Amino acid sequence: MALAIFDLDNTLLGGDSDYLWGQYLAETGVVDGAHYARENQRYYDAYHAGTLDIMQFLEFALRPLAGVPVAQLHAWRKRYLELKIQPILLPKALALIERHKRAGDTLLIITATNRFVTEPIAELFGIAHLIATEPEMRDGVYTGRVDGIPSFREGKVQRLNAWLESRDESLDNSWFYSDSHNDLPLLQKVTHPIAVDPDEELRRIAVLHAWPVISLRD
Numbered sequence: 001m002a003l004a005i006f007d008l009d010n011t012l013l014g015g016d017s018d019y020l021w022g023q024y025l026a027e028t029g030v031v032d033g034a035h036y037a038r039e040n041q042r043y044y045d046a047y048h049a050g051t052l053d054i055m056q057f058l059e060f061a062l063r064p065l066a067g068v069p070v071a072q073l074h075a076w077r078k079r080y081l082e083l084k085i086q087p088i089l090l091p092k093a094l095a096l097i098e099r100h101k102r103a104g105d106t107l108l109i110i111t112a113t114n115r116f117v118t119e120p121i122a123e124l125f126g127i128a129h130l131i132a133t134e135p136e137m138r139d140g141v142y143t144g145r146v147d148g149i150p151s152f153r154e155g156k157v158q159r160l161n162a163w164l165e166s167r168d169e170s171l172d173n174s175w176f177y178s179d180s181h182n183d184l185p186l187l188q189k190v191t192h193p194i195a196v197d198p199d200e201e202l203r204r205i206a207v208l209h210a211w212p213v214i215s216l217r218d
Contacts, residue, residue, distance in 0.1 A: 003169065004100040005160070005186070006127070007178035008111040008118060011196045012097075014088040014217060017121055018061060018113040019044045024080045031064055048199060050181060054112070054152045059144070062135050065116060066144030073142075077120065085121055092216040096177070097125055106169075110160060110186070112152035116142070131159050156186045181205065 009016040022040035026033040039060060046052040065073060100107055108129040109122050115132040122130045136147040151159045164170060176183070176190040181201035187193040195206035195213045206213050 001104045001106065002173040002175060002191075003108060003171065004105040005108045005110055005174065005176040005190065006097075007176075007180065007183055007196075008109050008121065009113060010179040011177055012090065012093040012109070012125060012216070013085070013121070014090050015084075016044065016113075017085060017111075017117050020084040020088075021080060021113075021117050022061065024076075024084055025064055028076070028079075030076065047182065048180075050201070052152075052182075054150050054155075055146070058114070058133065058146050058150060062114060062142070062146065063144045065135055065142035067141055070140065070142075073116070077116070081120055081124075085124070089124065090216045090218075092218070094125070096216065097127065100175075101126075105175075108163075110151055110156050112150060112156070112182075129163075131156070131163055153182050154185045156183065157189060160186065178202070187211075 006012050009018060019040060022036065025031045026037040026040065043052060043057045043060065097107065106129065107127045108131065109118070109125070109127050110131040111118050112133055114135050115130065116135055118132045119130060131151050133150040133152070134147040136143045136145040149155045149158055171190055174190040175192040175194060176187055177194045177196045178187060179196050179198050179202065181199055184202070184205065193206075193211045195202050195211055197215050197217055198206060198213060203213060
């Protein structure tokens with residue numbers, strides 16, 4: 001048995017759930033469409049460039065949740081999953097997950113995208129354990145702020161270490177699958193780092209360190 005850790009966006013999914021949630025909000029008129037779409041793209045580009053200010057982005061990304069009744073948010077999210085997420089589920093990702101399940105491994109998704117967006121996606125993959133950025137909730141409604149440490153870059157390592165300690169587990173014989181150079185802090189901690197359809201920088205580093213490079217895309 002081992003711990004198999006998966007990044008979500010552009011790794012298990014053939015797209016980015018955070019970016020697509022922003023697209024969905026803009027397209028449905030929940031937010032100011034043109035302005036929000038431009039900002040959404042700007043933050044997405046900064047993420048890929050390795051220059052993203054995570055707290056600034058989360059202020060932007062969590063604002064639409066603030067003060068909205070949870071029932072309404074869930075209705076939006078249900079339609080978003082149908083329109084944006086179901087079409088980018090990757091059969092090869094599902095097969096990889098099943099392989100680790102058959103081996104008796106513990107499966108965990110770790111993602112910088114917030115839990116409101118990603119929790120039902122983890123359920124679609126049949127993965128019970130999720131570390132995600134936590135949106136703050138007060139009196140049954142979201143505040144638009146972050147609760148705790150965002151699970152981004154070094155924050156993924158911090159959040160994972162806390163999770164491991166709470167379960168009295170370790171990273172012995174662990175796996176981590178990711179597409180992004182932003183995940184290098186965690187890739188460097190596990191026993192088996194795997195680059196999945198990697199960006200240019202991660203591909204370069206994976207080749208340098210002889211890490212396996214795989215594709216889950218058709």
